[in-house]
Amino acid sequence: MEFNKHIALAACEAPLRTSTKLRKMLADESKVPLACPGVYDGLSTRIALSCEFPVLYLTGAGISASRTGMADLGLTTMTEMAQTAALVCNLNPDVPVIVDADTGYGGTLNVSRTVKEYIRAGVAAFHLEDQVVNKKCGHLEGKEVVALDEYISRIRAAVKTREQLGSDIVVIARTDALAVTGFDDALTRLKAAVAAGADVAFMEAIKSKDEARKLCEIFNPMGVPVMYGMVQGSQAARISVSEAKQMGLSIIVYAGMCLAPTMRAVKQALMAFKENGDCEFYDDGKSSPKEFFKTFGLEDLQRFDTQVKRETAKVLKDSAESV
Numbered sequence: 001m002e003f004n005k006h007i008a009l010a011a012c013e014a015p016l017r018t019s020t021k022l023r024k025m026l027a028d029e030s031k032v033p034l035a036c037p038g039v040y041d042g043l044s045t046r047i048a049l050s051c052e053f054p055v056l057y058l059t060g061a062g063i064s065a066s067r068t069g070m071a072d073l074g075l076t077t078m079t080e081m082a083q084t085a086a087l088v089c090n091l092n093p094d095v096p097v098i099v100d101a102d103t104g105y106g107g108t109l110n111v112s113r114t115v116k117e118y119i120r121a122g123v124a125a126f127h128l129e130d131q132v133v134n135k136k137c138g139h140l141e142g143k144e145v146v147a148l149d150e151y152i153s154r155i156r157a158a159v160k161t162r163e164q165l166g167s168d169i170v171v172i173a174r175t176d177a178l179a180v181t182g183f184d185d186a187l188t189r190l191k192a193a194v195a196a197g198a199d200v201a202f203m204e205a206i207k208s209k210d211e212a213r214k215l216c217e218i219f220n221p222m223g224v225p226v227m228y229g230m231v232q233g234s235q236a237a238r239i240s241v242s243e244a245k246q247m248g249l250s251i252i253v254y255a256g257m258c259l260a261p262t263m264r265a266v267k268q269a270l271m272a273f274k275e276n277g278d279c280e281f282y283d284d285g286k287s288s289p290k291e292f293f294k295t296f297g298l299e300d301l302q303r304f305d306t307q308v309k310r311e312t313a314k315v316l317k318d319s320a321e322s323v
């Protein structure tokens with residue numbers, strides 16, 4: 001049978017899903033801990049990609065600040081999160097992105113919908129927590145958590161949805177109970193979440209290295225990777241990447257890695273401009289628009305445009321000659 005050349009598709013090998021890639025990385029002793037800088041939009045993602053980090057973290061706090069202009073108090077919607085996730089994950093579809101899923105944005109049906117949207121967006125992993133609605137940043141005071149059964153129903157809804165969709169997206173169980181009901185209860189919650197099918201354990205806002213070490217001693221023999229959240233200026237125990245390796249941590253996310261310097265640098269530039277009435281050239285004119293856009297795909301985009309124009313001219317010429 002002869003295929004019409006206009007509809008024949010080039011055979012192409014399916015690329016490895018980023019969730020599968022992340023699972024392989026987590027299983028590879030030489031790759032862990034994965035130190036993941038927090039990004040929150042196209043600009044921060046492009047910059048982090050240009051620095052060649054193998055895995056990125058999409059911070060809910062950052063999306064809250066950049067998309068809603070609000071503090072991290074549970075105001076961001078699932079749609080805003082999933083849209084930002086799709087943008088960030090697709091700027092380089094080879095790089096796994098770990099995404100904040102907060103409380104799952106409602107009951108078990110909402111959790112399920114969130115997971116479906118995240119899978120479609122190309123998310124490699126997400127974390128789901130046990131705070132009440134409205135949640136708040138894990139490093140603020142006055143947090144509240146839901147009862148164990150409600151938390152586990154969120155995790156179960158996520159795991160079941162993943163199974164139904166034949167996806168291997170990584171489910172990270174986060175508990176905020178440490179600051180509310182203490183270490184033992186937080187541990188019970190994480191163990192129950194793992195029993196419900198979660199892949200990774202994440203105890204939020206750990207203040208002592210001993211607690212981080214203890215978690216690794218408990219979960220690592222069970223084959224469960226442990227994630228750690230490091231936020232500059234918070235009370236989280238400051239653990240370097242080499243210490244994390246010794247302890248047995250598998251993932252460290254740095255939620256404020258792009259957010260905090262952006263805030264500082266932009267404010268500084270604005271205040272300097274306000275005072276001097278002249279814009280400063282920080283790097284001797286190296287920041288020309290062309291240089292700037294190079295980080296944002298300028299060359300690839302222009303090459304594509306030129307090729308399409310050339311091919312269009314050829315198609316028109318050939319078709320005119322064949323008439």
Ligand SMILES: C[C@](O)(C(=O)O)[C@H](CC(=O)O)C(=O)O
Binds near residue numbers: 255
């Ligand atoms: C990890 C976190 O959920 C995030 O949104 O990135 C936040 C970080 C922050 O608010 O700085 C958190 O609750 O720790």
